[in-house]
Amino acid sequence: MAEKLVRADISKRFSEMDVLRDIRFEVEENEFLVVVGPTGCGKTTLGNILSGLEKPTEGSVKIRGEVVDPHVHNISYVFQEPSCIPWYTMIQDVTMGLVIKKVDPVRTKQRGLDVIKLVGLEGFEDYYPWQISGGMKQRVAIARAYATDPDLLIMDEPFGHLDAQTRYLMQIEIMRIWEQEKKTVIFITNNIEEAVYLAGRIIILSKLPARIKGEYKIDLERPRDLTSPEFLKLRAEITQQCEVVE
Ligand SMILES: Nc1ncnc2c1ncn2[C@@H]1O[C@H](COP(=O)(O)OP(=O)(O)OP(=O)(O)O)[C@@H](O)[C@H]1O
Ligand SMILES: [Mg+2]
Incomplete structure (x- = not known):
């Protein structure tokens, strides 16, 4: 089985x-x-x-x-309290898991762009958390969770x-x-x-x-x-x- x-x-x-x-x-x-x-x-x-x-x-x-x-x-975990690192741009934020895993920088950037697009935030890649709405932050958290291609979310x-x-x-x-x-x-x-x-x-x-x-x-x-x-x-x-x- x-x-x-x-x-x-x-x-x-x-x-x-x-x-x-x-x-x-x-x-x-x-x-x-x-x-x-x-x-x-x-x-x-x-x-x-x-x-x-x-x-x-x-x-x-x-x-x-x-x-x-x-x-x-x-495993990716989207916490109950939305959290973005204040001094990270959106693309830095969503790719932090890949950076920690030392994934090749070109692939990291491409995956970052892909997941930002996936959650409908294309064009906001260089925005900081203080420049986006609560709903957008929640999308960033979801994009971050998807970025590492988890087995379980x-x-x-x-x-x-x-x-x-x-x-x-x-x-x-x-x-x-x-x-x-x-x-x-x-x-x-x-x-x-x-x-x-x-x-x-x-x-x-x-x-x-x-x-x-x-x-x-x-x-x-x-x-x-x-x-x-x-x-x-x-x-x-x-x-x-x-x-x-x-
Ligand atoms: N680290 C901890 N130490 C002691 N008690 C805790 C701890 N974490 C949670 N609790 C207690 O466990 C119970 C359940 O808390 P938990 O946060 O898991 O509930 P929840 O269903 O997520 O609540 P909410 O719907 O408000 O998000 C609460 O009474 C809480 O005080
Ligand atoms: Mg809870």
Whole structure:
């Protein structure tokens, strides 16, 4: 049997606080998995553990059968707080991972130009963070994550700080990019509509301590229509599932 890209089986405590309890799931190559859960339930903690930045208290995260290690596995992580280095131009920013990996400078520059184009920021390559909008910074973070051609892309509420209109445009954009590059994505959000719009599969977390409350496979055709009866029905069903108090 082929090894799954990701196998997670983790629990996490911070001193006396139980945050994640028996979180077990697998992710296939090229999947778009969305993890949805209420505010404060442990989503960022889960993202940190999946990326190998933090260790679980029990269990492990395995990438193709090996315990996750950010120095070994090619994983990109888009943090919940948008971050750009103030004194880096956009192209310097998106290519920093390639520079660290000592990729040839000509290939580095070309990949930088390609990913900037991929996220629709062509022409802004030499702009500094203070010269661009919040939505553009979020695109820079996504371009940076794609630049290293990761095996796994983890995004922690990447659109949480954006206004509703920009958020919707970014959802369309991320789908377009995913269909073009077909990376394996784990996308974390607290927004059920966003989850149903993007996901191939949704995992629902309970409130703290987070446990897996349910799982949905979303077969709706893409691009999805937020107003179609099928979409609204699924959204209502998942909302109800999220609201069930155990
Ligand atoms: N390093 C830490 N030490 C102690 N407690 C922590 C640490 N990191 C997170 N926590 C606690 O774990 C719980 C879950 O936090 P986490 O940031 O993972 O939630 P979240 O679901 O991402 O929240 P949000 O929806 O606000 O982004 C919180 O109660 C938080 O205080
Ligand atoms: Mg968080």
